Amino acid sequence: MTYLTTSWDDGHALDMKLAAMLARHGVPGTFYVPRQCEGRALLGRDELQQLAQGFELGAHTLHHPRLTTLPDREADSEIRGSRQYVEDITGRECRVFAPPGGRFKQAHVRMAAEAGFRGFRTTELLDYGMPRWRGGIAVLPTTLQAHVHPAAGYWRNAIRRMRLGHLLTWLRYGQGGLVGLFRSLLDRAIVQGGVVHLWGHSWEIEEHRAWPLLETMLMEINERRSQLRFVANSELCREAAR
Numbered sequence: 360m361t362y363l364t365t366s367w368d369d370g371h372a373l374d375m376k377l378a379a380m381l382a383r384h385g386v387p388g389t390f391y392v393p394r395q396c397e398g399r400a401l402l403g404r405d406e407l408q409q410l411a412q413g414f415e416l417g418a419h420t421l422h423h424p425r426l427t428t429l430p431d432r433e434a435d436s437e438i439r440g441s442r443q444y445v446e447d448i449t450g451r452e453c454r455v456f457a458p459p460g461g462r463f464k465q466a467h468v469r470m471a472a473e474a475g476f477r478g479f480r481t482t483e484l485l486d487y488g489m490p491r492w493r494g495g496i497a498v499l500p501t502t503l504q505a506h507v508h509p510a511a512g513y514w515r516n517a518i519r520r521m522r523l524g525h526l527l528t529w530l531r532y533g534q535g536g537l538v539g540l541f542r543s544l545l546d547r548a549i550v551q552g553g554v555v556h557l558w559g560h561s562w563e564i565e566e567h568r569a570w571p572l573l574e575t576m577l578m579e580i581n582e583r584r585s586q587l588r589f590v591a592n593s594e595l596c597r598e599a600a601r
């Protein structure tokens with residue numbers, strides 16, 4: 360079985376454009392939204408409610424701080440408060456959390472579990488694995504960011520986490536540009552099973568004028584639709600629990 364999921368951070372105003380593109384290609388997505396993010400225009404309550412009709416909303420703290428810079432008590436209230444914030448908007452249970460900037464300590468994973476989240480999305484790249492369980496919460500790595508990283512970005516990401524297998528994946532497939540890499544990763548996952556998790560930020564896609572690139576990636580997904588099982592981030596956690 361090969362699962363396909365996507366996630367998009369920050370609740371930027373351009374997320375509506377992104378959501379429309381996902382909907383056009385029939386691809387699911389989980390949007391991780393903070394209440395505030397300095398210097399960025401975020402979606403208002405009405406738009407978030409509209410977004411929540413077609414997509415899952417996840418929590419991304421209240422003020423978008425790097426959790427690793429906060430005392431534990433503040434980190435805990437950012438994590439708990441963000442769950443409440445999202446649930447107030449959607450009227451539904453908020454099951455998944457992503458730490459801003461992908462920065463966290465194990466203590467934050469524990470806090471998220473205690474706050475009631477089922478999933479904790481990291482920014483580990485080039486991973487195909489199912490979520491990994493840590494004390495009652497599933498930690499979700501990602502496969503690829505919809506963003507053109509220089510090669511060193513992938514290496515740093517893999518080395519920081521001591522994931523040499525990821526480094527080998529990049530060396531094998533990383534030379535064909537973002538779309539080429541994505542295509543290779545998709546095809547490998549379809550053969551071997553696992554998860555393809557595409558993630559990114561709409562504001563970053565805009566900054567890099569990468570909308571056509573994203574559109575191509577979504578078309579690549581669409582072409583392989585019959586070989587993939589589409590899930591939102593929290594559904595993937597549920598699948599991993601079975």
Ligand SMILES: [Zn+2]
Pocket residue numbers: 368369419423458459460
């Ligand atoms: Zn963020």
